[in-house]
Amino acid sequence: MKILKSLLVPAVAALVLSAGAAYAQTTPAPATPAPAMKAKPAKPAMSADQKAAISKACSAAADKQGLHGKDRKKFRESCKSHGGPA
Numbered sequence: 001m002k003i004l005k006s007l008l009v010p011a012v013a014a015l016v017l018s019a020g021a022a023y024a025q026t027t028p029a030p031a032t033p034a035p036a037m038k039a040k041p042a043k044p045a046m047s048a049d050q051k052a053a054i055s056k057a058c059s060a061a062a063d064k065q066g067l068h069g070k071d072r073k074k075f076r077e078s079c080k081s082h083g084g085p086a
Contacts, residue, residue: 058075
């Protein structure tokens with residue numbers, strides 16, 4: 001039993017120390033900040049009335065082109081994101 005304790009204690013101590021060393025070797029945070037990404041230009045804020053007017057104009061343009069289903073949805077999304085029909 002004494003031999004087992006004399007082997008077990010150093011083995012456990014070595015395991016604990018090596019685990020602590022492995023934990024301490026984590027990569028530190030970079031000292032320099034990451035380069036700033038270019039900001040997109042801010043879009044002017046629109047009121048609910050302006051958004052509704054754009055939506056109606058895009059719907060009218062889709063009706064004029066005879067679009068239905070997925071094609072209509074895709075057209076309206078694109079139209080509204082560009083601020084209305086050209």
